[in-house]
Amino acid sequence: MQNAESSGENLYSPIRIPKSAIGRTLEPSTPWTLLFIMARKQLTYCGYCGTPYERRDLEGRTRLYCPACHEVRYENPVPAAIALVLNEQRQLLLGKRKNDPQRGHWCLPGGFIELGESMEQAALRELKEETGLEGTIVSFVDCFYQESRFYGSLIIFGYLIDITAGEMQADDDLEEVRFFALDELPALAFESHQKLVEQLKEKLRSEKSTP
Ligand SMILES: [Zn+2]
Numbered sequence: 001m002q003n004a005e006s007s008g009e010n011l012y013s014p015i016r017i018p019k020s021a022i023g024r025t026l027e028p029s030t031p032w033t034l035l036f037i038m039a040r041k042q043l044t045y046c047g048y049c050g051t052p053y054e055r056r057d058l059e060g061r062t063r064l065y066c067p068a069c070h071e072v073r074y075e076n077p078v079p080a081a082i083a084l085v086l087n088e089q090r091q092l093l094l095g096k097r098k099n100d101p102q103r104g105h106w107c108l109p110g111g112f113i114e115l116g117e118s119m120e121q122a123a124l125r126e127l128k129e130e131t132g133l134e135g136t137i138v139s140f141v142d143c144f145y146q147e148s149r150f151y152g153s154l155i156i157f158g159y160l161i162d163i164t165a166g167e168m169q170a171d172d173d174l175e176e177v178r179f180f181a182l183d184e185l186p187a188l189a190f191e192s193h194q195k196l197v198e199q200l201k202e203k204l205r206s207e208k209s210t211p
Contacts, residue, residue, distance in 0.1 A: 078152065079112070079155045082109070083109045091179035097175070098173055110123065130170070133163050134163070135163045
């Protein structure tokens with residue numbers, strides 16, 4: 001599968017990452033994970049008082065620590081919600097990305113969860129923003145951890161959604177939206193999306209075989 005954030009060579013990262021490593025789904029604590037994390041922009045100053053952070057070994061990890069106000073900066077994965085939408089012909093809704101990462105590649109609609117929002121609300125909101133379609137949650141599909149060179153550590157929640165209203169039109173991060181037959185999908189921009197689609201297919205197969 002040609003995936004990888006291959007269009008991402010114009011980034012600001014000070015460390016060159018081999019193309020073969022880019023875009024892979026990575027287990028936490030592998031050397032690649034560390035390389036990705038090191039390659040991203042780093043927080044430099046305490047958000048409370050502006051003092052330069054120090055790196056200290058705390059609770060078994062190296063963490064950012066403010067020597068002036070003694071705040072530890074805890075860094076966590078960013079959660080994202082993804083919409084898996086099937087039409088009556090059981091075709092899957094995909095969008096073509098307008099921006100990097102992976103501009104021009106197809107992906108599932110979705111985006112980051114905002115404060116005060118549930119994963120389900122975020123999936124429905126992102127679907128509406130990017131495709132114009134409104135829906136209801138049918139079921140949770142799966143969730144995955146992924147390192148992104150753009151966004152750092154992500155946790156991605158996938159939901160199967162039924163469309164209830166709206167006019168389909170690409171918007172926000174997408175330049176085109178259309179349905180694809182499940183056995184004729186293009187290579188997806190992100191491995192986490194690919195894995196969600198595999199899980200969805202598995203779910204549909206098991207539903208079919210259950211009387
Ligand atoms: Zn401080």
